[in-house]
Amino acid sequence: MNTENLIALLVAAPLLGAAVLLCGGRRLDRVGPWLGTLLAAVPFVIGLVLFTDMLGKGAEERSLHQHLFSWIPVEGFQADVAFQLDQLSMTFVLLISGVGTLIHLYSIGYMEHDERRRRFFGYLNLFLAAMLLLVLADNYLLLYVGWEGVGLASYLLIGFWQHKPSAATAAKKAFLVNRVGDMGLSIAIMLMFTTFGTFAFEPVLGAAEETSEGKLTAIGLMLLLAACGKSAQVPLQSWLGDAMEGPTPVSALIHAATMVTAGVYLIVRSGVIFNGAPDAQLAVTVVGAVTLLFGAIVGCAKDDIKKALAGSTMSQIGYMILAAGLGPIGYVFAIMHLVTHGFFKAGLFLGAGSVMHGMNDEVDMRKYGGLRKYMPVTFVTFGLGYLAIIGFPGLSGFFSKDKIIEAAFAKGGTEGWILGSVALLGAAITAYYMTRVMIMTFFGEKRWEPDAQGNAPHPHESPKSMTIPMILLAVGSVFAGGFFSIGDRFMHWLEPVTHHDHGDSPLSAATVTGATMVVLVIGVSMAWVQYGRRPVPSVAPRGSLVTRAARRDLLQDDFNHVVLVRGGEHLTRSLVYVDHTLVDGVVNGTAASVGGLSGRLRKLQNGYARSYAVSMFGGAAVLIVATLLMRAV
């Protein structure tokens, strides 16, 4: 069997699911969730088939191509619908379809009581299709289709509970901010077109080395802008926190494990371009480092469990972007962290969802406390995810994050020191805020109270369809890192695509690991001192200036609001006024003056036929004169 032809099926199956579920009508309400899950599992199975097939080939033959049809054939412009499946894409396919299937399964339980769940699964399938298209495309334009497709799915899913104005606003915000990033991607594609005459991966990346650095820098910066939008990096990070308005499985799948990592994929995929543009690379690392700290700080201050996790996501993607900015030293680790993060962050979100499920959708951690007794499975899986993310030795996060910190130092020079220290600092803060989440949720005294209607939550363990995915993801969070790292398996797997460079680290690997352990302990103990030893107040204290700013996403939203939203409102309002008074005023003014003039001229029409006759004769005389003169000339 020719395995290449299976690639299209990866995208087609969930797409079919989306089409059937969204157009199918009420008849499918009951089978919808199962159908959606099934069609999400199809790409996973096909992915596994392709994966085993790929493992059987030599490293050079592993890249598969499938050309479906010519998409936009225009003079000098050739866009195809064609797929490329190499090791990098394969990694993503397995991650996306695997985690995706688990989260579909989880959603069956989580969305059980929602009357619009058929649609929910349709959207999820749409997301899977778009995401798979994104990673399978063999050219940037098709990637762009997937890129916006996931944006659309994200929009639909964040705003799934549309009756809540906050959800609708959050969805719109996510889409708009993403659009700004998309603008970067489309400009990048245009630049590629004018530079290379094409935007397919192979010719572009093949010719990139011979191209001027200026062009490459421009393309790289535009790609970075795109990545910032999609991956919630500073300065386009503001949508991610609000995106938590969506159902929790959505947060787990889209806003933790897969979609938000698309930026990392884009940068790693375009590695050759960045390699040729050190300035762009520097910008990438700076963005990564800043976001890493930004997200971490925000995560420390949030009392909403999902928003705290969202801050964490931002921060972890900051790590990945940082790694991707390091060039060939970091590409592999960026992807590795991406995969392990996919496991443990999805697990953490599902755990958070499970907690909310048992707590009447309460999200404020100050109203939790002591839940470990009520939800043991959730506690254990969440706990394993927690240990993985803070980088507890032996668990996934340890391997991947440690490598990134190492690589940051290996960058060399002052940059290397700065980046390395930032990454270390980030690790400390990560340990701090995740411990905080853990303690506030599962330890201490119970702090929940009956709500206004007198319904006290009855915390309980979630159903099987929810716990099984959590358990599977926990397994992944525990073992994936180790599995990848033993014998540098993952590095060898990806090397043909991303290439790898060890760099010269000024510090030995052991030193870095030691330092990481130290900051880890510091972070955990600080959190324990603050939240474990003292009871947690159920109403948030006012806090320091930094805390308050962090609660408000470090004032970035306020900045956006004042500068962009208000400014935009004023601009549009004044433009509406200008259009009405000035542009239209000129037109209406012309009309009015013509009207006034005719009012005057009207008086010449005195009604006497003889007057008219005079003008007729006069006119005739003038015409004759004119004719005679013309003749004469």
Added chain:
Amino acid sequence: MSFPLLTATAALPAVGAIATAAVPAARRAAAKWLALFFSLATLVLAVVVLVRFDPDGDRYQLTESRAWIADFGVRYELGVDGIGVALIALTALLIPFIILAGWHDADPLETKSSRWRPTQGFFALILAVEAMVIISFEATDVFLFYIFFEAMLIPMYFLIGGFGDRAHAGSDEKASAQRSYAAVKFLLYNLVGGLIMLAAVIGLYVVAGNFSLQEIAEARANGSLDMATNTERLLFLGFFFAFAVKAPLWPLHTWLPNAMGEATAPVAVLITAVVDKVGTFAMLRFCLQLFPEASKWATPVILVLALISIIYGALLAVGQRDIKRLVAYASISHFGFIILGIFAMTSQGQSGATLYMVNHGLSTAALMLVAGFLISRRGSRLIADYGGVQKVAPVLAGTFLVGGLATLSLPGLAPFVSEFLVLVGVFARYPAVGIIATLGIVLAALYTLVLYQRTMTGPVKPEVSAMPDLRVRELAVVAPLIALLIGLGVYPKPLTELVNPAVKHTMSDVQKKDPQPEVEAAK
């Protein structure tokens, strides 16, 4: 002489218009079915044209030529290139939907006067517009084109002024005053443009001695017809002005929001999706072919105006409170893209602009018609009067969203293809212009999503709580449009292949070559 297919395509709706108008007052329903029948028959003929047209054949095909006014060299000359065929197909395709969508728009409010026959008039006027638009797309004689370009205004005037939107905030009197203001504004604006064009048409005759597009263009190309630089520029401006009003280009746009706001939704679609296309089509066919040098001379100014249109239209769309005016400003923004693509003078830009004309027709039709259905349910055009419709009428909201997504050029839907081609085409020659125009896609997302959010999401307003979902007739209008949007977004190849040769001809007319990619240029 073979069967005059093009004449038949244009004449059939004209016959339909007469037949519909002649239906007796009492048989109102019959008039509707008759109009629908004729529009569908025209669609069949348009499909025949599409099939008979060979993209790789001569530039103009299915040509017809008859003497008409011999003394002035005016001939009845028809012929289509790929662009014309695409737009004829679009027109013929949209009219049945427009008729179907406006099925009840012209039912008389009370049956007190049996001689009052608005329904017949409404559908007859729509068919009349169709006939004139189609013949404008076919005419290769400048004078013939001019006549129908202008004559179109008459039925449009009555459609705007006579059949207003019943969903009006104010009193009936105020509504009718605003309506006639809009209609008169539409008429005067376009008449002024048309008059200036008439002067240019006469000027062209004086210079060239005949009106035949092909002959003049040929003579221009092989150098046997030499125009003084200033003459050519003046003539170009005369033509361009009329087309810019029709298109409409900033700052000649202010008639469109009034006209679209006051007209019924199907008529609004007719204005923006069909009639306005004649303007942009004519820029491509007449301005570039007849006055290549002047077109190049004017390009910088036109590009700036088009850019202003894009950004300005989008910003004003954000600031609108009225759904239909919002769509109108969005259209102004889109027309900016089309004009940008035409005057970028690259293959991608012009192909993109042509596709854009078709795709914009489809996307605006989808969005506007659904908006019309929405408005007819609630009886208000104000965005603030809606909220939570998604909950009570999910299919309506869903189709509205798809229409909106098409308007913001989401990849996978047809408008994306054309918008991206335009942007690439512009960027290849004028990078700065391309980048600024790209801002338009962010603003498009803004106004579309704000509209969707305010009308469809949030808590259900009491006034909309009993709103019925789309009916079968309405679904029959929207579903094919959406299918086409998706179909042409995924597989636009048939359309591009239809258009490419025509674009190649135009590019050789203006004697411009696509900019070389840097890598190849270096070699």
Added chain:
Amino acid sequence: MTDLAAYTTSTGEAFQFWVLGTVAVIGALCTILMKKAVHSALCLAGTMIVLAVFYLANGAYFLGIVQIVVYTGAIMMLFLFVVMLVGVTAADSLKETIKGQRWLAAVCGLGFAILLFAGIGNASLKDFNGLAKANEGGNVEGLAALIFTKYVFAFEITGALLITATVGAMVLTHRERTERAKTQRERSEERVREGKHLPPLPAPGVYARHNAVDIAGLLPDGTPSELTVNKTLRERGQIRDVSSEALDDLRALEQRATDRLERPDLHRTDTGRNGDGDRAEETEEASK
């Protein structure tokens, strides 16, 4: 006769042209300057006859005759009929009412004349071919040959036009009676109801010296009574007032009688006819 139609003109024709031309121009000027329409019409008729002569002089024999018969004979008479209908003696005031109209008209007319003269002067009209050849087979035959061949359609259409005009004139002047005519009884009853002038209207003042219906009959005091004159004439303002004449006559008669009877004049008038005489003078002044 063929000489007249030749390209050169004989002295006789020149003489005829200058004399009759002068007449024609004077006639035309009188047409526009005469106060009374009937005078205008007569002057115009004169001009037309002159023109008919000119036609003949130019070899257009048929047209010359037609000009006299149809134009002067029929059309101008039609004018006269209408003039009579409207009021034959009604004189227009030549006072201009529209500001500047007369000046403008004069300028226009003069300008037009100069213009035409200039045009004719500029055209090279030296060589007259003469009609000798065209009129070979007779003028009427020549015309007929053209009318019934080359111009047959125009001719037929003109016929249609004439018929249409005839019908049009009938339609325009015919008044449809929209209600039943009142009977004599109804009219008299109406008069009684309105209380207006019950007996028949008095006859006009036809005395021995007057033989016209436009002269108002005199009341016993010598003042004219408008009732006695036909309504149409009254409306046109064509009443001839002879009251002063009659009173003067009366006074003269009395004077003569006084002279004859040698009565003291002043005494008589003072005592006997005092009131009547004063009254008559008063009315006379009022009517002036």
Added chain:
Amino acid sequence: MNPVNYLYLAALLFAIGATGVLIRRNAIVVFMCIELMLNACNLAFVAFSRLHGNLDGQIIAFFTMVVAAAEVVVGLAIIVSLFRSRHSASVDDASLMKL
């Protein structure tokens, strides 16, 4: 004498007629002036006929007469009915075109 003089005469009569149309208020007189103008034209046609040596000019003059006759009939009918309704034949009285 040159027969062109007939043309000068025609021009003169035409101008006089035109002036009459402009200055006279009596509709009947205005009509007469129009007839005068028509006759002037006829004279010119006849003179031209002589100039060209063919009869077409006379034919036109003939048609002019016929049309003039038709015109007079209708025109006078209009005057009569106007007079009946307005009791006046002054063209200034019919100034309904004034707003």
